[in-house]
Amino acid sequence: MNTNKNVPPTIFVIFGGTGDLNSRKLAPALYNLFLDGWLPEQFAIIGTGRSELNDDAFRERLLGDINEFSRTGKVKAKTWDGFAPHVYYQQADVKTAASYKEFGQRIKALEQEWGTMPNVIYYLAVAPEFFPVIATNLAKSDLATDPERTRIVIEKPFGHDLDTARELNRLLAQHFEERQIYRIDHYLGKETVQNIMAFRFANAILEPLWNRNYIEHVQISVTEDIGVGDRAGYYDTSGALRDMIQNHLLQLLCLVAMEPPVDFTADEVRNRKVDVLRAMRRFSPDDVRESAVRGQYAPGWMQGQEVPGYREEKNANPQSNTETFAAVKFFVDNWRWQGVPFYLRTGKRLHRKASVITIQFKEPPHFIFPREATENLRHNRLVISIQPEESIRLQMQAKRPGVDMLLNTVDMVFDYEGTYTVEAPEAYETLLLDTMLGDQTLFMRGDQVEAAWELVMPILTSWQNRTSQNFPNYSADSWGPESAEALIARDGFHWFTLPLHAKK
Structure with missing residues (x-):
């Protein structure tokens, strides 16, 4: 597998890591990008959720999901052995500051291990009511202050109506630059x-x-x-x-x-x-x-x-x-x-x-x-x-x-x-x-x-x-x-x- 050199070192933090979207779409997509040589040599996927899991249990869970939902079919053992060590799990309560402090520590440790400043992508694969909570806490914890390297991905629905969409846009604009905000429509x-x-x-x-x-x-x-x-x-x-x-x-x-x-x-x-x-x-x-x-x-x-x-x-x-x-x-x-x-x-x-x-x-x-x-x-x-x-x-x-x-x-x-x-x-x-x-x-x-x-x-x-x-x-x-x-x-x-x- 030839690693694509144009993709910078990247850390994915997936809020809702134990949820349906990650199981059916995100984890299989990331694995297929790895399989096709699009992920950089230095990458990490940190799934978060309220469940009590360790890294190995989370990896085993994702293996089952990828086997079931990946377009490329069943995972080969050798390929999985190359992918799995990049996958981590962190139990978190998105409403508490302590969880974001742990995210920061994990990101710092990877930066020191890699000897470089990676891109950090926060993917909000959660219910819409948690979008403002997570966005605000990321900003309060100084986890998204670098507009060049940090991004936040938000799934639809983006607001329930015009007023709530405007409200969410205003909140995001308080904490992020527009170039950091990725409102995703899979279509x-x-x-x-x-x-x-x-x-x-x-x-x-x-x-x-x-x-x-x-x-x-x-x-x-x-x-x-x-x-x-x-x-x-x-x-x-x-x-x-x-x-x-x-x-x-x-x-x-x-x-x-x-x-x-x-x-x-x-x-x-x-x-x-x-x-x-x-x-x-x-x-x-x-x-x-x-x-x-x-x-x-x-x-x-x-x-x-x-x-x-x-x-x-x-x-x-x-x-x-x-x-x-x-x-x-x-x-x-x-x-x-x-x-x-x-x-x-x-x-x-x-x-x-x-x-x-x-x-x-x-x-x-x-x-x-x-x-x-x-x-x-x-x-x-x-x-x-x-x-x-x-x-x-x-x-x-x-x-x-x-x-x-x-x-x-x-x-x-x-x-x-x-x-x-x-x-x-x-x-x-x-x-x-x-x-x-x-x-x-x-x-x-x-x-x-x-x-x-x-x-x-x-x-x-x-x-x-x-x-x-x-x-x-x-x-x-x-x-x-x-x-x-x-x-x-x-x-x-x-x-x-x-x-x-x-x-x-």
Whole structure:
């Protein structure tokens, strides 16, 4: 294994080291970075939690997690013997100063052992109510005073609404510089999501078409076939709009709609994303009724198994007003996109799990072919599939073989599996490596978070103040409530499902 020399010595302190996020995502991601030679020779992972564990017990626990959740499969003994000595555990109470003093001592000991000043990354893999507590105590304990070498990583949800997001931003700004704060949205680390920028800005043939003159509308769908499971207690305080549209889907919209950045530096890219959010049309109460739809799933059948409705899920409120489906029509009021609708849709217990961006182009201004030639004619569409298939498809018209002039829709396809033999890294691998390198391009800035909240707050406020009288209003294994179809049908369109050749 060749160690990557560009990554500086790094200490990861993972608050919530015994939690689900570290087990399923962070530990496997760090191990895979080690396996692929991306971690420096000098690195340490310090997991923290309230459980009484020693280093060996914590390592054994992570070994089981990595064996279960790593994309690279079972751990080989020789590789684990190289990785495990870098893993430590420290029992801690994040509310007490003594625990932070111990962190400081551990970090100092590693600095002396390595003979260098490492980067120190504090990863807050904990419930949101602990974000202010940990951030404040890190600052009080002088553990994050060096903006060049110390960073704090915060998972979503970043605030529960606009006011709480602003409050958290203000608190963080008191103790950290913006360049130290990494607000992580794992969606932005997905390979196909990153490829949107490469596809748009590295190909000159697309830019002349990427505007209101040629694009009719844009759809972004992130659908799930699972329910909330045992997360109903949390989900009931969130809902589909908060959980998905305010962050993941609006970030995808920004990548599609943003202007070309001057360069690929973090702030330049993020400036262009903020420009999109600020240009988006705000909602009045009447706009909410016309342009936003919510739904909640009922009991039904999925893949031959009977499943409960949302209100019957464990720990769910039997009279819950929380939406498990949301669809919203947005507009970006600028020269490039004026009048082009962006339809965003997300939901649980839907027919299929998929994340797809579809860009539909306008019809040719004049058809020269006879009617019988165009029976199967469809719009040209650019389909960017993020999951389960990772691909980009340009759907266009071509002549069917034969003596007659008959047109069929055909696909020009780029897909990762068919093009590359190298397995793409998981999103967290990319984002953790960027954190070590100090690259914030794929992380949300404070003003970006607040701009996204400003946009969705009128919808949230309207839905909270107006109880839905028809919940539950869509069955399991459907594509959502009928009102979502009506939302887009009023404009003469329909929701697209996955490309024909996409994997199940």
